Amino acid sequence: MEEQAKQEIPIAKMRSNQIGIVITLVIAIVLDIQWLIAVLWLIQVMTLLLGPGANVFVTLLEPLAKSIYGTKQTEAKELAKFNLSLGFTFLTLSLICISLQWKTAAYIIAGMMGLAALAALLGYCIGCTIYFQYKKYKALRNSAR
Template identity: 45%
Template sequence: MMEIPLPLIKANQAGIVLFVVIALASQQPWWIYALFLIQLAGLAFGPQASLFILLARSALADERLRRSETQAAELARFNQTIAVLLLGLSSVFHLAGWSWPGHIASGMVGLAALAALAGYCIGCTIYYQYKRWRALRAR
């Protein structure tokens, strides 16, 4: 199973929080559109295509990344899929002129990323429950 160094995951989460906070503070939805495209690129082409991970990889020493804790790529992809879906929904709401639902959808992504930075991964909990449900269903 492929693993992604945790500092790169944290950099991606920090980038999400930063863009969502700037978007909400400035009331400029194009920050959400940009964040959606950044996350979509990472989802479609892998972590090496994510702007936040590219920046973190260039800032961090390779030795530090090799020695750091990791997260399963499957779990990271699951979390990123949820983020992309919610950011896409937020973008659609903003483009339709429904700013409050757009803020709520992007805010959910920002709060989940902030919670993950603080040590609690909401997407991991959802993933665990989903896997548990599938295992029970397979019996």
């Protein structure tokens, strides 16, 4: 049981990060503050490297997320890391677009990440669906060999 607990992340930590992502991206896109995307990218990189404790959104918003989503639910650490990696990829692509002065493309890509985070907050995890399909494809490919 203790080993399983190490492989799980409290859902409130995940949701607090998603709340922070949605708020930050809405502000960045609506107010045209491109550097906020870079700040968000840095927060996600720190989370990937150091874990949820390094995420400022978790620090600030976890009490709110606990009151909304409770304290008992967890998410698999592997799935959380996959979702975080997807977010990192979208933010990286957005920053590349910003550096090329493709602002519309940058905001569309960042907006897609924001919509995925919003969908997760509302109960549908797009990253989880992608992860499941990827695992299914990998299993079918391995069984065909």
